[in-house]
Amino acid sequence: MKHYMPVRVFSESGAVEQNAGLFRECGSRCALITGKSSAVRSGALADVSEVLNRGGIPFCAFDGIEQNPSVRSCITAGRTASAFGAEFIVGIGGGSALDAAKAAAVFAANPELNEEGFYRKEWENTPLPILLVGTTAGTGSEVTKVSVLTDSRGRKHSIHDDRLFAAAAFGDPKYTASLPQAVTLSTGIDVLSHCAESYFNRNADEISRAFAMRGIRLLLQPLREAAEGKEPDLSQRQALYDASILGGLAICGTGTCFPHNVGYYLTETRGILHGFASAYFLPALLEQVMKKMPEYGEGFFRELGVSYEEVPTLIRLCLPENGITMTEEEILSVLPRWENNNSVRNTCCEVTTEDIRGILERQFMKN
Ligand code: NAP
Ligand code: FE
Numbered sequence: 001m002k003h004y005m006p007v008r009v010f011s012e013s014g015a016v017e018q019n020a021g022l023f024r025e026c027g028s029r030c031a032l033i034t035g036k037s038s039a040v041r042s043g044a045l046a047d048v049s050e051v052l053n054r055g056g057i058p059f060c061a062f063d064g065i066e067q068n069p070s071v072r073s074c075i076t077a078g079r080t081a082s083a084f085g086a087e088f089i090v091g092i093g094g095g096s097a098l099d100a101a102k103a104a105a106v107f108a109a110n111p112e113l114n115e116e117g118f119y120r121k122e123w124e125n126t127p128l129p130i131l132l133v134g135t136t137a138g139t140g141s142e143v144t145k146v147s148v149l150t151d152s153r154g155r156k157h158s159i160h161d162d163r164l165f166a167a168a169a170f171g172d173p174k175y176t177a178s179l180p181q182a183v184t185l186s187t188g189i190d191v192l193s194h195c196a197e198s199y200f201n202r203n204a205d206e207i208s209r210a211f212a213m214r215g216i217r218l219l220l221q222p223l224r225e226a227a228e229g230k231e232p233d234l235s236q237r238q239a240l241y242d243a244s245i246l247g248g249l250a251i252c253g254t255g256t257c258f259p260h261n262v263g264y265y266l267t268e269t270r271g272i273l274h275g276f277a278s279a280y281f282l283p284a285l286l287e288q289v290m291k292k293m294p295e296y297g298e299g300f301f302r303e304l305g306v307s308y309e310e311v312p313t314l315i316r317l318c319l320p321e322n323g324i325t326m327t328e329e330e331i332l333s334v335l336p337r338w339e340n341n342n343s344v345r346n347t348c349c350e351v352t353t354e355d356i357r358g359i360l361e362r363q364f365m366k367n
Pocket of ligand 1: 034035037038039041065066068069093094095096099135136138139140141176177178179187190275
């Protein structure tokens with residue numbers, strides 16, 4: 001079932017302060033879930049604390065969420081929230097903290113739940129209400145019912161559930177002004193991946209394509225300038241953030257396809273930032289579509305108003321030097337992971353395991 005807009009989204013300067021009443025509506029005790037420093041550096045924690053203090057809402061803060069968060073950290077965060085008697089969760093940060101906040105809302109309502117029970121969705125109690133404050137312009141996690149976590153074996157999995165939708169999400173472009181350039185680029189290119197993987201997805205429809213197309217249009221110019229080394233101004237930050245929300249809405253309807261799933265492997269084994277990891281495979285997605293569904297691919301570039309070559313060029317400009325190497329043995333040993341894989345199958349044209357083998361070999365086998 002596709003849900004495009006169940007989350008109330010406020011994407012504007014002053015979004016948190018202007019919607020203080022929504023915090024009160026969610027409950028009278030709160031748990032904040034954040035990463036180590038971004039909530040402070042972005043200024044978002046100060047705004048949220050101010051709103052909670054003014055509303056007389058006591059809160060506890062859990063700041064132990066790492067990048068590509070582990071289920072273990074989410075269990076600790078959820079149990080901390082439960083012990084405090086939190087009635088709602090506020091996640092502040094990039095996709096990692098926001099995804100962790102969704103899972104923490106599950107564990108806070110079900111403090112006895114373990115990792116297996118979480119993935120099997122043996123959630124006896126409804127997750128606590130969730131509010132999300134984004135500090136990257138990237139994942140669109142604010143509007144999705146998805147939480148991407150790393151399991152105890154070190155594998156990234158996404159869990160999808162309607163109960164993970166936030167009650168509301170707040171984005172203020174000033175929060176993204178403190179992003180280091182590498183994270184601006186990695187998260188910006190993640191938006192491009194979401195929009196393209198949604199557009200070139202079997203589940204795409206007129207609504208998801210409209211979100212995806214508009215997201216890319218908003219994104220191209222500010223992302224190109226950021227890749228050329230120019231610091232985005234506030235209106236460009238706003239455009240990048242709005243594009244990230246549009247990308248989130250697009251994948252909310254369709255899911256992602258093979259670049260994201262294959263990219264998880266680069267993050268797990270090489271620690272590559274999430275956005276870069278998927279984007280390494282984005283040119284290959286475009287090539288596959290142009291080869292196997294040329295009319296659909298050409299229609300996309302026509303509507304976008306750019307030539308085919310411009311997109312891979314922009315991707316290369318954003319990506320750091322590819323120092324990744326893989327041996328034939330490694331590629332062969334990891335390939336089974338993409339056999340009968342749902343995300344790979346969601347690509348609008350057929351992508352076989354042999355195709356993925358070729359993509360990995362061309363990109364990472366250095367002779
Ligand atoms: P992130 O992992 O949340 O953050 C990357 C780094 O940037 C962290 O070191 C973080 O610091 C820092 N940072 C964040 N905001 C900052 C700011 N305003 N100023 C300075 N530093 C800041 O990055 P992300 O790309 O947004 O999220 C990636 C995660 O989201 C991945 O796990 C990915 O799989 C997931 N994802 C989820 C969805 C979804 O629909 N749910 C979609 C795509 C991706 P701190 O550590 O201090 O926070
Ligand atoms: Fe992503």
